[in-house]
Each structure stands twice: as structure tokens, then as C-alpha cells.
Amino acid sequence: xxxxxxxxxxxxxxxxxxxxxxxxxxxxxxxxxxxxxxxxxxxxxxxxxxxxxxxxxxxxxxxxxxxxxxxxxxxxxxxxxxxxxxxxxxxxxxxxxxxxxxxxxxxxxxxxxxxxxxxxxxxxxxxxxxxxxxxxxxxxxxxxxxxxxxxxxxxxxxxxxxxxxxxxxxxxxxxxxxxxxxxxxxxxxxxxxxxxxxxxxxxxxxxxxxxxxxxxxxxxxxxxxxxxxxxxxxxxxxxxxxxxxxxxxxxxxxxxxxxxxxxxxxxxxxxxxxxxxxxxxxxxxxxxxxxxxxxxxxxxxxxxxxxxxxxxxxxxxxxxxxxxxxxxxxxxxxxxxxxxxxxxxxxxxxxxxxxxxxxxxxxxxxxxxxxxxxxxxxxxxxxxxx
Amino acid sequence: xxxxxxxxxxxxxxxxxxxxxxxxxxxxxxxxxxxxxxxxxxxxxxxxxxxxxxxxxxxxxxxxxxxxxxxxxxxxxxxxxxxxxxxxxxxxxxxxxxxxxxxxxxxxxxxxxxxxxxxxxxxxxxxxxxxxxxxxxxxxxxxxxxxxxxxxxxxxxxxxxxxxxxxxxxxxxxxxxxxxxxxxxxxxxxxxxxxxxxxxxxxxxxxxxxxxxxxxxxxxxxxxxxxxxxxxxxxxxxxxxxxxxxxxxxxxxxxxxxxxxxxxxxxxxxxxxxxxxxxxxxxxxxxxxxxxxxxxxxxxxxxxxxxxxxxxxxxxxxxxxxxxxxxxxxxxxxxxxxxxxxxxxxxxxxxxxxxxxxxxxxxxxxxxxxxxxxxx
Numbered sequence: 001x002x003x004x005x006x007x008x009x010x011x012x013x014x015x016x017x018x019x020x021x022x023x024x025x026x027x028x029x030x031x032x033x034x035x036x037x038x039x040x041x042x043x044x045x046x047x048x049x050x051x052x053x054x055x056x057x058x059x060x061x062x063x064x065x066x067x068x069x070x071x072x073x074x075x076x077x078x079x080x081x082x083x084x085x086x087x088x089x090x091x092x093x094x095x096x097x098x099x100x101x102x103x104x105x106x107x108x109x110x111x112x113x114x115x116x117x118x119x120x121x122x123x124x125x126x127x128x129x130x131x132x133x134x135x136x137x138x139x140x141x142x143x144x145x146x147x148x149x150x151x152x153x154x155x156x157x158x159x160x161x162x163x164x165x166x167x168x169x170x171x172x173x174x175x176x177x178x179x180x181x182x183x184x185x186x187x188x189x190x191x192x193x194x195x196x197x198x199x200x201x202x203x204x205x206x207x208x209x210x211x212x213x214x215x216x217x218x219x220x221x222x223x224x225x226x227x228x229x230x231x232x233x234x235x236x237x238x239x240x241x242x243x244x245x246x247x248x249x250x251x252x253x254x255x256x257x258x259x260x261x262x263x264x265x266x267x268x269x270x271x272x273x274x275x276x277x278x279x280x281x282x283x284x285x286x287x288x289x290x291x292x293x294x295x296x297x298x299x300x301x302x303x304x305x306x307x308x309x310x311x312x313x314x315x316x317x318x319x320x321x322x323x324x325x326x327x328x329x330x331x332x333x334x335x336x337x338x339x340x341x342x343x344x345x346x347x348x349x350x351x352x353x354x355x356x357x358x359x360x361x362x363x364x365x366x367x368x369x370x371x372x373x374x375x376x377x378x379x380x381x382x383x384x385x386x
Numbered sequence: 387x388x389x390x391x392x393x394x395x396x397x398x399x400x401x402x403x404x405x406x407x408x409x410x411x412x413x414x415x416x417x418x419x420x421x422x423x424x425x426x427x428x429x430x431x432x433x434x435x436x437x438x439x440x441x442x443x444x445x446x447x448x449x450x451x452x453x454x455x456x457x458x459x460x461x462x463x464x465x466x467x468x469x470x471x472x473x474x475x476x477x478x479x480x481x482x483x484x485x486x487x488x489x490x491x492x493x494x495x496x497x498x499x500x501x502x503x504x505x506x507x508x509x510x511x512x513x514x515x516x517x518x519x520x521x522x523x524x525x526x527x528x529x530x531x532x533x534x535x536x537x538x539x540x541x542x543x544x545x546x547x548x549x550x551x552x553x554x555x556x557x558x559x560x561x562x563x564x565x566x567x568x569x570x571x572x573x574x575x576x577x578x579x580x581x582x583x584x585x586x587x588x589x590x591x592x593x594x595x596x597x598x599x600x601x602x603x604x605x606x607x608x609x610x611x612x613x614x615x616x617x618x619x620x621x622x623x624x625x626x627x628x629x630x631x632x633x634x635x636x637x638x639x640x641x642x643x644x645x646x647x648x649x650x651x652x653x654x655x656x657x658x659x660x661x662x663x664x665x666x667x668x669x670x671x672x673x674x675x676x677x678x679x680x681x682x683x684x685x686x687x688x689x690x691x692x693x694x695x696x697x698x699x700x701x702x703x704x705x706x707x708x709x710x711x712x713x714x715x716x717x718x719x720x721x722x723x724x725x726x727x728x729x730x731x732x733x734x735x736x737x738x739x740x741x742x743x744x745x746x747x748x749x750x751x752x753x754x755x756x757x758x759x760x761x762x
Contacts, residue, residue, distance in 0.1 A: 082750055082752065257751060281744075285744050287660075293667045374645075375649075378649070378651060382652065383632070385642055386643060
């Protein structure tokens with residue numbers, strides 16, 4: 001692994017930095033999950049990014065990308081987090097469905113969906129889980145029943161991120177009604193404003209809208225909106241989950257920037273803070289660096305033609321656990337003020353640590369619980385029996 | 387390439403039966419393994435070509451050291467080939483290159499060559515040092531290293547000569563000229579000694595200024611290769627655990643099918659997966675010799691020794707009472723993990739070095755591969 005950036009990569013970093021400096025909004029946008037206003041503000045930002053050609057730098061130019069490699073993607077992400085740019089409201093589309101379409105979509109599907117995704121014209125939600133199909137995702141019951149050139153979609157999806165305000169969703173449906181488990185599933189795309197779709201937002205533990213449940217009653221979706229072969233849905237979902245847990249969803253720079261902020265907080269509060277917290281601060285920084293070094297190694301391997309394997313599971317465990325430890329350490333440094341909401345009169349500079357801590361607690365749950373990831377590691381990496 | 391050869395050779399030789407035989411005989415060093423490691427030039431991997439070595443880098447040796455950890459190879463190989471050999475070669479070269487050394491105001495030969503007699507004596511001594519370095523690279527002479535960071539010297543009894551520190555200087559002392567007191571370690575293959583010796587101008591290879599930088603470099607190698615052994619050890623512990631839980635049945639099923647057992651081993655594997663890239667990056671940036679690269683070596687040592695310890699403990703746990711027995715090999719790995727944590731800087735020392743890097747150098751994602759900026 002080459003640990004020195006090339007002149008081209010250095011120049012690329014400077015270009016990204018300059019563009020972000022000129023374009024990142026001066027004040028934080030309202031959160032995208034809480035209100036329509038916040039959601040649309042983020043859509044506007046996605047459009048600004050796309051206009052600059054930064055929608056998804058690794059995609060081919062024809063789909064709105066720049067055809068860059070994964071190391072350049074990491075550099076882009078480093079600068080993105082460093083600049084404190086807004087969260088990517090379309091991450092479900094860009095980081096999950098996008099790569100899946102790229103690998104399994106037809107040329108027509110790619111041309112239809114990818115550029116609109118990169119432009120922020122269509123924001124995506126994920127519709128996989130059901131009340132009875134969480135960790136046991138293969139137990140989905142929602143059906144896609146063939147009717148001429150259409151599917152009729154019926155069922156109840158839940159914990160759909162972004163679905164409260166998004167435009168489209170990618171769902172996992174049982175296309176063979178006689179099938180069970182992993183067989184007979186298909187991945188079908190549908191607009192969230194289609195007749196027969198009802199979206200009901202769900203409040204998170206912090207009271208904000210974070211996800212939604214989606215009810216489908218006879219929703220008509222053309223067969224052309226199915227990705228991959230009929231019955232191939234499970235395979236596609238596992239590929240998507242690999243992207244989700246593996247490389248794209250959580251850039252190391254997210255944690256490196258958070259660790260740098262944590263060190264700053266510690267230094268500001270050093271006089272008041274418990275000195276034993278220095279070890280936890282050091283640890284948080286180390287873990288963020290470990291994750292970054294690991295991702296660089298993985299990216300180098302993928303560039304050389306390797307495939308992402310079970311490391312998507314080890315990654316997911318590692319970043320979710322380091323995130324919690326990092327955020328929790330910040331609360332310890334803040335001391336008694338840690339419980340104060342930012343609007344409390346004496347909150348001072350508590351910042352967003354409490355919010356970030358609460359959100360970190362979701363990490364070991366979404367994208368496949370860490371318990372499931374440990375099963376995957378044990379069975380696929382270590383070869384233990386089911 | 388050399389790592390794969392090393393791995394194969396070590397796993398062929400370091401069988402459970404072999405370890406048990408050495409254990410019963412109270413031996414660590416084994417002539418046959420040593421000869422074979424020498425024959426494929428692994429002993430001289432890091433030594434310069436002038437000494438007959440391969441002049442390979444830390445990136446290459448770290449993989450070999452990892453294989454040694456995996457095999458639980460007893461004896462002085464890693465410290466001899468990875469630390470003492472390169473130190474002797476560097477100290478010897480500095481002494482031989484007296485004229486060059488003189489230019490920067492350091493060096494033994496220059497310092498002593500004020501008379502023709504002394505110059506001849508120095509030349510003879512330098513030839514002897516070069517000769518020993520060449521025999522060490524070929525595996526014909528065993529070296530031990532008494533680094534000031536370690537309270538005791540490993541494998542001093544089988545060494546022909548010991549590298550020792552006095553006021554920063556590097557001294558080379560014949561084993562016959564020192565007094566050894568055995569300090570029994572929990573790791574039966576770690577033969578530690580307290581060394582009593584007297585420094586003299588005849589034993590001195592370098593002055594203090596040069597010596598200190600060589601000792602520092604030796605420390606970084608020692609820590610890096612201890613980390614590499616720990617990583618190998620951690621993986622071996624997991625593999626031993628996996629092998630056992632696949633065959634051991636309780637409640638009518640292999641215990642490896644139960645999630646409590648799976649998760650214990652999977653958690654160690656996660657630690658290993660995230661220690662490995664740190665170790666390899668530390669090796670790749672070894673020659674940077676700055677606050678960043680030193681923190682990375684410390685980072686590798688901390689996370690690899692943690693992985694080794696939790697790995698060995700998980701292996702012990704999943705073996706149940708068998709794991710607590712003398713008969714099953716798990717304890718050998720547990721003890722080696724404990725011993726390696728004590729060598730080449732405790733985790734507390736290494737954590738402090740990392741904290742220093744964090745508090746004194748720039749942070750952020752653009753600094754993952756940074757080097758220290760010197761303002762002249």
C-alpha cells in the first residue's frame with residue numbers, strides 16, 4: 001500500500017477544498033429528517049453539489065459523476081467532513097441503490113435513475129424491513145404480484161429511512177407467492193407518491209421524525225422497475241448491504257473529524273475534566289485512525305480488482321462501536337452540562353454532542369444489527385457452523 | 387514471499403509436539419530451526435548487503451515476525467534478526483566509517499584514532515565487529531540485546547555477544563565477560579536474564595550521541611516486531627478456539643454453533659482486522675522517524691497486544707476447563723501475549739506517546755499519512 005499521495009491526488013484535494021470553501025453554507029441547515037423545510041434545504045444542497053460535478057465523484061461522467069477512483073473518493077470525503085458540509089440526504093440512493101444499479105441495472109435503468117439521483121432530483125428511501133422481518137430479513141411478506149407488464153405491490157414496510165419526505169423507495173418484495181426465505185424475492189423500485197402508497201412518519205427516541213412506515217395497497221410498478229432478475233432480490237440486497245456496511249456509508253473521515261473535535265473539547269476543558277478521560281480521548285482518536293487505515297487498505301485492494309467480503313461486517317461493528325465510545329467520552333468531558341439541550345439557558349457550548357451520542361446508539365442496530373454481523377463473521381470468516 | 391516461506395517452515399517445525407519437547411527440556415533456541423531460517427537468509431533479512439544480509443525493510447520483516455507469533459516460535463530469532471543484528475551493523479558501520487563520522491563529530495574510530503597504535507587497534511576492533519555482524523547475518527553467531535527500555539535481556543545465555551547500553555553508548559560485550567542471572571518468566575520459552583557487566587573503552591562501539599539515536603531506532607524495531615508477533619499470536623488463538631469449538635459438542639451440537647461462543651471469537655477477529663492495517667502502516671512508515679511514525683508504532687503495539695491478550699483469553703474460555711489445563715497449548719499463547727506486552731514499552735508508555743502526537747501535531751483526516759514539518 002502506497003502511503004504517499006500523488007501530485008494528482010494533492011491537486012484534487014486542493015480543488016475539492018477550494019470548491020467546498022466557496023459553497024458550503026455558512027450556517028448549518030435544519031435537519032433533513034425533522035421537517036419538509038430541512039429536507040428541501042438539503043435537496044437544494046445536493047443540487048449545488050451536482051452542479052459543481054460533486055454529486056458522486058466515483059460514478060462515470062455519463063451518470064453525473066467524475067469517473068474517479070476510491071482513493072479520490074476518500075479524499076473527497078475527508079475534505080467534505082473537514083469542511084463541515086451538510087449531511088447527504090440522498091445517501092440511501094447514492095451509496096446503496098446507486099452501486100447496486102451500477103452492478104445489476106440495465107443500461108436503461110442506469111440512464112433513467114442514476115443522473116436524477118446524482119442531481120438530487122430524486123431522493124431515495126430504503127424499504128426493506130417489515131414488522132416481522134428485521135434481523136430475519138428473508139422473512140419479508142410484502143408481495144410483488146405480476147400483472148401483465150406491471151407488479152402489484154402489497155404489504156407493510158417499516159423503519160424506512162428518509163421515507164417521510166423522499167421521492168422514491170427501493171423495496172424487497174416476495175415475487176413468488178409460494179416461496180419461502182431467501183428464494184422468490186425481488187428488488188422493485190416505486191415512487192412514494194404512487195396511488196396506494198401511504199407513508200406514516202415514525203418519531204425517533206429524540207422525538208424527531210427519523211424514519212417512516214410505508215403501507216402498500218395494490219401499488220402498480222412496471223416490471224422495468226425491478227432490478228436484476230425476478231427472484232434475485234436477496235442476492236442484490238446482500239450486495240447492497242455490503243456497500244452499506246462496507247465502505248460507503250460511513251467514511252472514516254466522519255470519525256476522524258469527530259475525534260479531532262473531541263481532542264479540542266478535551267483541551268478546552270482540561271482544567272475541569274477528569275484526567276483519566278485522556279485515555280478515552282486517545283482511544284477514540286486511535287480507533288478513528290485504525291478505521292481510516294483499514295479503509296485505505298480496502299480501497300487499494302478494491303482498486304486492484306478485489307471484492308468486498310466479510311470485512312463489511314467487521315467494519316460495521318468497528319465504526320458503530322467507536323462512534324458510541326467517542327460520543328460518550330465527549331459527554332463525560334462536558335460533565336454535568338452533558339444532559340442540557342442546546343436551547344437550555346446555561347447550555348453554553350455543549351454543541352451537538354448529545355444529539356450525536358443518541359444517534360450513535362442507532363449504529364449497532366441499523367444496516368444489520370451487530371449481533372447479526374458477529375454471526376456473519378463467525379460463520380463466513382471463521383467457518384463456524386450455523 | 388519470504389513471509390510465506392517463513393510461515394510454512396515455522397508451522398512445519400513448531401508443532402505442539404516440538405513445543406512440548408522444548409518445554410520439557412527447558413529450551414527455547416533450537417539449532418535445526420535456526421539453521422533452516424539461516425539457510426533461506428531470514429536471519430540476515432534486515433542486515434546490510436555489506437554484512438551479507440538481504441537489506442530488506444521493516445515492511446518485509448513485520449510479516450515474518452507475525453508468522454513467528456502465529457507459530458509461537460521460541461527463542462531469539464525476532465530480537466536477533468529484527469533488532470540486535472541491525473543495531474550491530476549500524477553501530478559497526480559507524481565505527482568503521484570513522485572519517486565520515488568524524489565530519490559530524492561522532493564515531494568511535496575517529497574519537498580514538500589519535501595515535502598510530504590506537505588507530506591500528508581501532509581498525510582491528512572494527513574488523514572484528516564487521517566479522518561478527520557478518521556471522522550474525524549468516525546465523526552463525528547469536529546476538530542478544532540489553533535495551534535500556536527492557537529491564538532484562540532475553541536469550542542472553544545462548545548468545546555469543548550482547549549489545550549493551552552505557553550512557554547512551556552502544557557496547558558490544560562477549561557473553562563470557564558478563565554475569566547472567568536467570569529471571570524466570572511466566573512464558574516458559576522466554577529466557578530472561580539480569581546482566582551484570584562493566585563498560586570499558588574496549589567494549590564501546592559508538593559514543594553517546596550516535597548511540598542514543600541507534601538505541602531509539604532499535605526500540606522502534608523492537609516495539610514494531612513485538613506488535614507483529616502479537617498480531618500473529620492473536621490470530622493463532624482465534625484459530626485454536628475455532629478448531630476446538632467446531633468439534634466439541636454439548637447439548638448435542640458443536641458449541642461453535644452457539645451465538646455466545648461465536649460472538650466471543652468474532653469480537654476478537656474484529657480487533658485483529660483493525661490492528662493489522664495499523665501494524666502494516668507503521669512498518670511502511672518506519673523510516674519516517676518522527677512523531678507521527680513513532681505514534682503509529684505505539685498504536686500498533688497497543689492494539690496488537692490487546693488483540694493477543696483478548697484472543698488468548700477467548701481461546702481459553704471457549705476451551706472450557708481444557709483451556710485451563712497444562713495439556714492444551716492455549717496457555718502458551720496466553721503467556722507469550724503477557725510477556726510481549728511487558729517488552730519494548732508497556733501499553734501505558736505507548737499510549738502516552740500517542741497522546742503526545744495527538745496533543746502536539748495537527749489532527750484531522752488529511753493527516754492520516756502526514757509527516758512532521760520541521761521549521762528550520
